[in-house]
Amino acid sequence: xxxxxxxxALAGVHPVPLEKNVDGAKCLECHAxxxxxxxxxxxxxTGCLSCHEVRVTKDITRVKLITTTPSGLCITxxxxxxxxxxxxxxxxxxxxxxLKCHDPHAADNKNQLLKATSGGEKENLCLTCHKQGLNVPxxxxxxxxxxxxxxxxxxxxxxxxxxxxxxx
Numbered sequence: 628x629x630x631x632x633x634x635x636a637l638a639g640v641h642p643v644p645l646e647k648n649v650d651g652a653k654c655l656e657c658h659a660x661x662x663x664x665x666x667x668x669x670x671x672x673t674g675c676l677s678c679h680e681v682r683v684t685k686d687i688t689r690v691k692l693i694t695t696t697p698s699g700l701c702i703t704x705x706x707x708x709x710x711x712x713x714x715x716x717x718x719x720x721x722x723x724x725x726l727k728c729h730d731p732h733a734a735d736n737k738n739q740l741l742k743a744t745s746g747g748e749k750e751n752l753c754l755t756c757h758k759q760g761l762n763v764p765x766x767x768x769x770x771x772x773x774x775x776x777x778x779x780x781x782x783x784x785x786x787x788x789x790x791x792x793x794x795x
Contacts, residue, residue: 641690647683651675664733666740670704671732678731701725713785720756721784728752728783744783745776753777 645653651674655662662671670678678700682689694700702709710722720727730739742752748761751773760770772779 639690641681641688643688644686645681645683645688647681649681654679661732664730664739665735666737667733668731668739696723697731698723698725701729701731708784710784716786718782718784718786743776744778745772745774747773751777753781 643657654675658675661675678693679690680693682691692700694703706712708721708725710717725731728740730741732739734740736743736752740752742750742755744752748754754761754773757777760773763769772781
């Protein structure tokens with residue numbers, strides 16, 4: 628069953644009617660895949676309703692996040708990733724779009740990343756947006772970070788130095 632949502636996290640119509648007092652165990656009857664993967668988000672253990680709410684109006688069931696935006700929900704637990712508190716330049720997806728890089732439930736990569744941070748263009752998450760190291764001249768060498776992982780050298784949320792006292 629697919630729930631269609633548009634962002635910000637508007638309540639999507641659930642394809643199956645649910646009781647208004649439904650519990651997370653009912654969710655997992657159809658959505659058990661959200662608990663499986665090499666990297667399962669620790670929030671899964673707190674139950675679906677710690678992040679989602681079910682609204683039943685007459686015969687229509689809607690499921691939505693308990694916050695206005697996905698990133699608003701993420702920073703309730705991951706406050707150290709709040710872009711407004713990070714000193715320096717912040718990687719633009721980390722400002723308000725956690726789901727551009729992370730699956731909020733489970734994934735096959737560390738930190739619930741949608742893809743690994745290493746490898747070629749098709750398997751490397753960073754290369755979804757960044758193209759550094761791809762256009763190697765015929766006798767040039769491949770950028771080692773593509774094999775080691777971009778996060779070997781680069782931080783993923785903060786990208787620049789802290790502002791100096793003159794720039795604050």
